[in-house]
Amino acid sequence: xxQGEEDPQALSIQEGENATMNCSYKTSINxxxxxxxxxxxxxxxxxxxxxxxxxxxxxxLRVTLDTSKKSSSLLITASRAADTASYFCAxxxxxxxxxxxGSGTQLTVxx
Amino acid sequence: xxxxxxxPSWVICKSGTSVKIECRSLxxxxxxxxxxxxxxxxxxxxxxxxxxxxxxxxxxGVEKDKFLINHASLTLSTLTVTSAHPEDSSxxxxxxxxxxxNTEAFFGQGTRLTVV
Numbered sequence: 001x002x003q004g005e006e007d008p009q010a011l012s013i014q015e016g017e018n019a020t021m022n023c024s025y026k027t028s029i030n031x032x033x034x035x036x037x038x039x040x041x042x043x044x045x046x047x048x049x050x051x052x053x054x055x056x057x058x059x060x061l062r063v064t065l066d067t068s069k070k071s072s073s074l075l076i077t078a079s080r081a082a083d084t085a086s087y088f089c090a091x092x093x094x095x096x097x098x099x100x101x102g103s104g105t106q107l108t109v110x111x
Numbered sequence: 112x113x114x115x116x117x118x119p120s121w122v123i124c125k126s127g128t129s130v131k132i133e134c135r136s137l138x139x140x141x142x143x144x145x146x147x148x149x150x151x152x153x154x155x156x157x158x159x160x161x162x163x164x165x166x167x168x169x170x171x172g173v174e175k176d177k178f179l180i181n182h183a184s185l186t187l188s189t190l191t192v193t194s195a196h197p198e199d200s201s202x203x204x205x206x207x208x209x210x211x212x213n214t215e216a217f218f219g220q221g222t223r224l225t226v227v
Contacts, residue, residue, distance in 0.1 A: 033215060042117070042204055042218040043155075088154060097208060098145050099216055101155045 004070075006089060006102040014110050019076045021105040023089030024069075030092045032065055032072050033099065037086045046074075046087075081111045113139045115207050117219025124195055124226055132190045132222045134205030140185035141207035145216065146178070149202040161188050195226040 004025035013019055023032070031050045035043040049056045049065045049072070056063045062075040076083055086106050090099035114137040124130050134144055143162050147155040159175075161167040161182035169175045177199075179191040188207075192199055202223050206216040 035218075040202070040221070040223065042115075042220040043206070045215045045217070048215055097143055098157055098160050099155075099206070100157070103154050106152075 004089065004091065004100075004102045006087075006105045008105060009103065010106045010108070012108040012110065013079055015079060015081055017079055017109075019079050019083070019107055019109070021074045021087055021089075021107070023072045023074070023102050025072075025089075025091050025100075025102070026070065027091075027093055029067070032063075033090045033092070034061075034063060034072075034074050035088045035090060035101075037088065037104075039086075043088070076107075079107075079109045081109050083107060083109045113137075113207075113209075113217045115141075115205065115217045115219045117205050117222055119222060120220055121223040122225070124224070126196055126226055127194055129191055129193045130195055130224060132192075132203055132205075132224075134188045134190070134207065134219050136186045136207045136217070139207075139209050141188075142185065142209050144182055144188040144205055144207045146180060146188075146190050147204045147206070149204060149221075151202075155204060158190075192224065195224070197226045200224055200226045 006023045033048045034046040037043045047058050049063050060077045065072045086104045088104045089102040116135045118133045146158045149155045158173045159167045159169045161180050163182050163185050167180035182188040204221040205219045208216045
């Protein structure tokens with residue numbers, strides 16, 4: 001079963017605005033990862049944040065992790081139409097190596 | 112990043128036939144490969160985890176005789192959907208990793224299976 005939930009389920013913004021997506025999970029984790037999926041395609045890894053990290057940046061992406069609240073957020077700054085995609089958080093916990101995916105957020109960036 | 116190639120990208124087959132999907136890691140040795148299934152507008156559901164040279168570990172509710180997984184080498188895993196039926200129509204995605212849980216996974220392009 002899915003580990004967690006993401007909100008919002010869908011987000012529509014104008015180009016240039018920032019987009020924030022949230023992810024909550026249920027059990028302890030080793031790390032949390034964010035992925036992007038264009039319609040009908042495979043997933044592309046965006047960023048990995050370990051359980052002992054609180055914030056991480058990569059280009060226009062900023063990820064936060066709050067293990068006490070079992071939540072993470074992904075911020076995309078200065079969004080572009082090409083950022084339109086589904087975004088998934090995924091967790092890795094315990095001795096497992098498999099990813100458990102959240103429900104995803106469909107982001108639409110309007111030109 | 113590392114490249115994982117999944118083939119075919121789409122396939123249409125008749126009910127009752129079997130379909131094989133290949134997942135190859137092109138530039139690294141994948142100690143573990145994962146197979147996921149995704150329904151439209153939904154998240155990825157893990158079907159099974161396969162380690163090279165050993166039997167795959169299937170998630171609860173996934174029929175191992177229906178979805179045969181073979182991971183014969185460090186660069187190739189295959190998923191065979193046996194005696195496919197229309198309800199097996201879905202998007203199947205593989206991923207591969209070489210390390211433990213703190214390494215990213217690399218995903219194939221996915222295979223759209225339609226059973227008619």
